[in-house]
Amino acid sequence: MTDAAVRAVLLDLEGTLYARGSVIEGAADAVAALRELGVGLRFLTNTDSKPAERIQAELAGYGLDVAAEELFTPVVAAAQLLSAAGARTYPLVSRELREVLPTLADEPPYTHVLIGDCRDTLDYAALDGAFRAVRDGAVLLALQTGRYFKRADGDHLDTGAVVAAVTYASGAEARVLGKPATDFFELAAASLGVPVSACVVVGDDATTDIAGGRAAGCGTVQVRTGKYEDQRAEGLTGRATHELDSVAGIARLVREWGVV
Template sequence: MFLHPTPMIRAVLLDLLGVVYDGDTQIAGAATAVERLRQAGLPLRFVSNTTRSPRARIIAQLAAMGIRVGDEELLTPARAAVEWLRRHGRQPHLLVHPDLAVEFSGLEGGSGRAVVVGDAGEAFNHASLNRAFRELAAGADFVALAVNRTFKDADGLLSLDTGAFVAALEFASGRSPVVLGKPSPDFFLSALAGLNCPAADAVMIGDDAESDVAGALSAGLGTALLVRTGKYRPNDETRFDPVPTAVVDDLGAAADWILKARRIEAASGDAL
């Protein structure tokens, strides 16, 4: 069912955790759905707020599921942060998961400091948060890889995500962070760079009604589909504005929706 006028769709952005996989397990039909979108000639970009795994591990994980992803097709907040730190000449003080630290190697020569906060997992504790706070109090810049409220954990329940800890540092320091992951408009637009696709002709598929869906639509994307997998909970689609273009069962259903929209668009063009 189409809740909005039939869109033009020229590119697809996909979230990973909760859309393509849960933990190390592929969500049923995800690999087939990705291949169907590729066969339709749609360029894909995988846009993830995951800040626990380095890029090479994510690409290898997807390959093990039968999903081919080129380095240029994957955008993560860590990559955006490295580019930001280099552009601004900042040396990072990292409050991130230990596995992610390798992404920030080679940045030791910056002229200033920046606190970089990601999903540090068990490394979030009073001592680590207080060290980050003291860096901010001393004048360091404040960079958040993401501000998601929750994520679906390995036990199937929701757990606190990065946003809660970013909010604590923001409250204590009186400083607002530069947000580099979703829902930052720049993150979505960076994913489309080089695709020759206006934002209005792109679709986002995600399980987070706030960061994925409302974030994409606020950034100017023409379509955003909310899937009922991953962190989705009943009535999420009513909690944030803008609301999803459509709510579908999973990535396979999202692919059906997109391909149907393109067939309608093609038929309309033929009728002109």
Template sequence: MEKLRAVLVDLNGTLHVGDQVVGDAVAALQRLRASETPVRFVSNTSKESKQALLARVKRLGLDVREEELFTSLTAVRAEVDRRGLRNPLLLLSPSAREDFEARNLPEDQEHDGVVVGLAPDQMHYEALDRAFKALQRGTPLLAAHKGRYLATSDGGIKIGPGAFVSALEYASDTEAIVLGKPSRGFFMQALASFGIPDLALEEVAMIGDDVRDDALAAKEHGLLGVLARTGKYTSGDESKHSSAPDVVVDDFAHFVDLLLEARK
């Protein structure tokens, strides 16, 4: 770990869960910044807008800056703009829709795409059937991510949007375009923002609580994949797949301790 020059950090489940800070994450982030280690935050949070997420972590005392934050929703919005979609069906929460202002036209107008995030109130038969009918016309299915489940503030887990994305894929015989983690493009966008021309992939760590979308995805893309035993982590996650995370830590503070100790 002594060769690490930059760090990508997940938010929900790693630094906080809902409105609760995970362990000593606030102080650990301060120590990481004091070491002059460049950091970016890569979040699959898709239930609230980027601004709402920023406001939440700032209330918790976490030093997260807007220019350092990359969310799956902003990646989806960029893809919507790139494709020139005027009226995608947004299966998103009211907060998440704020990242798609002027993109929510009346329901009786034909949709030219489907966007799916974490939106419990939208995951009912009528909404999914509207999405299915739009996809039957050949419109693209854009997913913020395909997370299987996520952490809750009471220490449990609940189903994520991945099951609903998969249901739409199956029904419409369409493959979703996943814009957040674990897509390589999402990671590369965050890495490019460091602005370090000679930064090698193996000199960057990605720490998160999702063994597949954080640690193993990072490892597959050439980064150091670090799994934190917090958030959605369940016992034995590190050994449930054919590959294993490069490093497993108790929490974010433990990771920072290891990183700074390795540099001595």
């Protein structure tokens, strides 16, 4: 950790507060303890298949008390960006997101292509349409570029694989709106009115939570839950400011560092 005291904690969700359909032991108490310390809180997720309100309801089912405005997702970032740009967007996203995202267009010309979790809409025609729109000049946006995600029934292909297909075929680079993009962490800090250097990112994923937090100038805490064991075996861990067995110990650690 840097010498700066902590003003905000940016907490990952899946793999950190819950994993494989169950809440991490001590997670709810950890969130409550952080609130008692008076630090700002944002709950960061790369979940790109559903709006914030449904994520909030799911967290309540785990016994986690999180307000909708405390959630920071790439879907929120995309909606803000596309609205401001007056975009005509080709959506390669879930059916649920198509109902809530602005600026979606049914036919060309497209100014943007947005790729997110599209497991319920993906087929060759949809993928080919995204490729052709990018080749015609549309800006490629990725809600996130995760390789895989974990569920109770095992590992599943994530959005990054679909983004990789379009970038490989089109030769275009994607602007990433979720973790590990530096903008994502900076915007989360800005939403709390604190400098990013006074934030601590807590997460299980070394490639998104830890790498992104480090690049943004945050302190970082790797928890040994979720993807940790997989990534340790790949040699990806060991770069965080600190490691904890689980999120249950985060309030004690923040107290030791000091709170502004």
